[in-house]
Amino acid sequence: MLRYYTAGESHGKELTAILEGIPAGLRLSEEDINKELIRRQGYFGRGERMRNIEKDRVIITAGVRHGETIGSPICLVIENKDWHPELSEPPLTRPRPGHADLAGIIKYQRKDIRDILERASARETAGRVAIGAVCKKMLSEFNIKIVSYTSEIGGIKAEWRNMNVEKIFLLAETSPVRTIDREAEKLMLKKIKEAEKKGDTLGGIFTVIAHNLPVGLGSYAQWDLRLDGQLAQALMSIPGVKGVEIGAGFSLSKKFGSQVHDEIFYSADRGFYRKTNNAGGLEGGVSNGEDIVLNAVMKPVSSLKRPLRSVDIKTKKAVLAEVVRADICVVPVAGVIGEAMVALEIGKAVREKFGGDSLEEMRKNFLEFRQFLLR
């Protein structure tokens, strides 16, 4: 069983993430994780704070000895570089529309909106990316790859031209907005600059692809065992995400069945395969061996330089919302977080199906099952 939890406030001392269930014997270094943390920072559209603060660095405080996992819970810590002992500041009392500010203040009966935004912050996702990196490392031992790219920003769509995951990774990693279409990239950059100028923000869509998966992850046997549902929860739980679709997703509402279901073929070397992938790799809540393809929409950043109308929680008077330094467009970053969440859920499903407490045991079980497929 793979379990994962994070703790930590945006301006607290540090972020902490615990990941349990990674088999013993996986080579793991802080560098494996740092490279994912770096991918989470520094893209175009990020605000001043994100661009300027020193890069995040992880410390592995538990679960690894001499560069290898030992089967114990892995604990990762990311220090907040701008942390300092708590000051006595006047409370923030003007909730920002689009944030948890107002709902959080009421739920937890607090008086300072900082008590809410410190946790209900995208900063929290750094912990997820860190443990997601560990899962990715584990999955790479089974040749499973997870990539992502920006497929839309502010109405500008990137076109996908039948490229494989290596190509997608390469193009996205070398794009300032993590997209795979150089024409769209230019228009996206322009659009972001336009938003910045207006003190406004933008949203968009990112795509996550899990490649080279075994058939049979997830199950239709019980509602909460379906991999489609688990992936939907994982992506929807990313702050700002307001929609998730699998494969052809919402476009399926316009089509006939004969146009969308992926016909089944077989060849001696490939086994069963498809020529299309409208199902996005999931049929009946179970992986079918094709790439799992997920889109998620991220709303425009909720913290605006030109604030929206709000109400002071203390005085109940109409005011403008608090202005907190923030980003203009985080869709490129969201893709990286999406990869982490998908890696964690696929990792969970792989652990569930193949068992094993050491990487060696798990690998044997995995290969044994692959043998089945060829019979």
Add this chain to the structure above:
Amino acid sequence: MLRYYTAGESHGKELTAILEGIPAGLRLSEEDINKELIRRQGYFGRGERMRNIEKDRVIITAGVRHGETIGSPICLVIENKDWHPELSEPPLTRPRPGHADLAGIIKYQRKDIRDILERASARETAGRVAIGAVCKKMLSEFNIKIVSYTSEIGGIKAEWRNMNVEKIFLLAETSPVRTIDREAEKLMLKKIKEAEKKGDTLGGIFTVIAHNLPVGLGSYAQWDLRLDGQLAQALMSIPGVKGVEIGAGFSLSKKFGSQVHDEIFYSADRGFYRKTNNAGGLEGGVSNGEDIVLNAVMKPVSSLKRPLRSVDIKTKKAVLAEVVRADICVVPVAGVIGEAMVALEIGKAVREKFGGDSLEEMRKNFLEFRQFLLR
């Protein structure tokens, strides 16, 4: 804690659903549940089997005494009217694209596709609707209402004209396709007939609305406590659903932040409120008191009268997929199932926040919190 599980095969003896965590003292009759089961059956676009078989009827086998819940697990049974002792039939070996058939056969190492489709069947959702009905009954004690309607079929969109949930319910319940727009209804019916004639199927979108919710359900404190993620999983777990969005959803990829975030207002009688609801009632993964609005897309039914290409799992020869009697378009029904899943998840969140083992205790806690809001 509210937990729920179902069991049962499509042509097995019966379907069973267990729902745990409903407080003691809730009036509950089989009729409360049957009326939801009836809503799940008999809409336009359903195939022969669904239209003709006797209506589903629930038996409450546990958790209720003298018409009231007693705090013990509630067990609901729905007999399959066409069940008969198992026959010795030749195995089905030609997997249907779009179904779990192929992935299931490989995962569970079976030889007869019936072993898969018997559980990976929409029939399973009857159990969900039954326990969802119990949750709805509980939520109605807190004046929480959950409704749904068909918002799109085969590319035909229904227009929503600022109507309240009572109106939506009324219109949907009196429409053969459960939609709220009489013009769209005609076109949808026409489209379904067209599909039927071609031996084809259609998908679409349904909308679920949860009304009159308290602020503060769900939490941003941990990724898996967010109500948005929980609802996404619940809806995505419905067989055939390939996408879920909250509020303005995927349209947010085209907008500026200033256009989409719901500004905050206050009046002495209403407390905090919004004039728009692009967030769909959820900010930071927490209910903000506005209606929770969810869209889910359902793919066209995967069982086609004119079968798609497939491969025989035994001979590995190219064949046409099995033809199983099925529906043409199940979007209207999917809305009813969606209501059940949303009721179950909202019910879970309400239990979590307000605690209590009897309805009376729960209600006191609920009202006490409502008092908070007015301070």
Add this chain to the structure above:
Amino acid sequence: MLRYYTAGESHGKELTAILEGIPAGLRLSEEDINKELIRRQGYFGRGERMRNIEKDRVIITAGVRHGETIGSPICLVIENKDWHPELSEPPLTRPRPGHADLAGIIKYQRKDIRDILERASARETAGRVAIGAVCKKMLSEFNIKIVSYTSEIGGIKAEWRNMNVEKIFLLAETSPVRTIDREAEKLMLKKIKEAEKKGDTLGGIFTVIAHNLPVGLGSYAQWDLRLDGQLAQALMSIPGVKGVEIGAGFSLSKKFGSQVHDEIFYSADRGFYRKTNNAGGLEGGVSNGEDIVLNAVMKPVSSLKRPLRSVDIKTKKAVLAEVVRADICVVPVAGVIGEAMVALEIGKAVREKFGGDSLEEMRKNFLEFRQFLLR
């Protein structure tokens, strides 16, 4: 992941148990389960109701097709033979000491103690025995055996004379009190008759042994993953159990470390082994390959023919407790329930370690790990 839940009231229509996570391909008949249900009934010391009613019979309503599991949830139903539609009876208002009666009435705010005792009843354990039988069948495929015997009743101890599990099973099954020591048996029977004459009840201790387990079930990595804790919860959850010990258990409080720790030996054919088993097969919360040995103490039955002092919940007047027909001593039966709970928890641990969705896949993984041990 193996999960299990039961529902059903003592005099309700039927008991239901759902077991999820059993691999596909396990041969399973109702007879496999009925034979365990019979073992749960009819021992000496059981009261009139238990002795006279027709024997329990299970109906498998889900998860099995043509005599084999298919990977879907298994649902088992046991009808209550003396069920009839609800009568309008005066409420029971005099709680019995030792039962959940009083705490339950307050917790769930009920007025009739029947609303409590109908679920807080040993009858509920029939469902556990049924699903435990399925787990036992699965474990038998890995040559894992689970047996039990009565080790003490009313102060009379049975002596264990270094016998193997087959012998234990044989002796216990042919003893009216399920014990393995014929001398003690006589004294136990005498003691029970003495209690019966006095309108009194007796408790005792039962022992459960899990034999032929692989090394490595459970984990010290997190508090709730330890198999010792899981087994303790499982046994303590049996109605009436007030204590659980592993191996030498409470006697360890009197010994020096040098007297109790099981020294480690090795031989080419047996691998690592022990000559003693004070640890009861568990070190650091992990199975060490030796027999897991558990004792649990069951208090004397709480329903007495000569009732104890109580208070009427309505009038608050001092009264005598309700008299409900019941058993004199259920320790022999408790052992059978204990076997079921241990089978379920060991089954869960085996699923967790070896994964696999079909019995064949699971077995391969299991054997592969056994190979490890010989290196």
Add this chain to the structure above:
Amino acid sequence: MLRYYTAGESHGKELTAILEGIPAGLRLSEEDINKELIRRQGYFGRGERMRNIEKDRVIITAGVRHGETIGSPICLVIENKDWHPELSEPPLTRPRPGHADLAGIIKYQRKDIRDILERASARETAGRVAIGAVCKKMLSEFNIKIVSYTSEIGGIKAEWRNMNVEKIFLLAETSPVRTIDREAEKLMLKKIKEAEKKGDTLGGIFTVIAHNLPVGLGSYAQWDLRLDGQLAQALMSIPGVKGVEIGAGFSLSKKFGSQVHDEIFYSADRGFYRKTNNAGGLEGGVSNGEDIVLNAVMKPVSSLKRPLRSVDIKTKKAVLAEVVRADICVVPVAGVIGEAMVALEIGKAVREKFGGDSLEEMRKNFLEFRQFLLR
């Protein structure tokens, strides 16, 4: 929902514990936690390392702002004072009987026993005590107190003379072996010195008492909801614990029912009450308002100065087990850990029953239910 997890190795950089579900608005300082950590250290019978190293100190890294909880996960860190970067040491290969060493090496396929003992170590319990301290603080807001004492060491029993929890606390805290009987104390100290002289170790029994609990925590409705089972798991999960009993526990095997069940009384000012407490505060798995009384037996420490026989995992030759500096008797400390585990589980049950996201909301719900009891 209250959840808790720990991570960290014995000689790693630090121990981490995450506690989720504590309501907002609880005053909490590091001192609240440190005082419990100090109680875990420095009793008689602890070995050199434990006596000499600097005292444990907690750092609250998340979940608290300006001295109050905010509803977010609480993260606690305890640095290991003797940590240093990893050295290249020869592997430990001689497993110690009584420890997880051998089972762990096989389960996780490791070559150095340090990979096992670093986590399967009593050091891990420092994290549990830290989060247990937070739960205790929360419970103290409801006047719930949890205390413990040593009731037996090496066969020397402490006599309990009808004293209240304040007196128990006072006596135990001022005793070098945390017992409440000054005569037994002398004999226990003597016994420990005797064991030390022989290079041997001792075990014993500790008692944990939870006082002033509301009726109705836990439930008989499902096997895993019973509070008795949850507490049994929690205590059995403490390294070295081999048995748990509730109230009269194992002595019940020798008694008649009429002797053991706690008769029910009522008075206007006290409500329902008992004059005896053989049930140890739990009937039917539910708290009945009397003190919850739990005994747990701890085996003698497994690391002996005069090592036992073992087998080298590499050479398979007979050897003596590794000698690791350790304690002689940890029963006094185990009581403190037991308090923490009981606090966590009672805290979980209180959260479950009373809900609430702020301490104020929770308290109102709690008081409201107490009102019920007086009707």
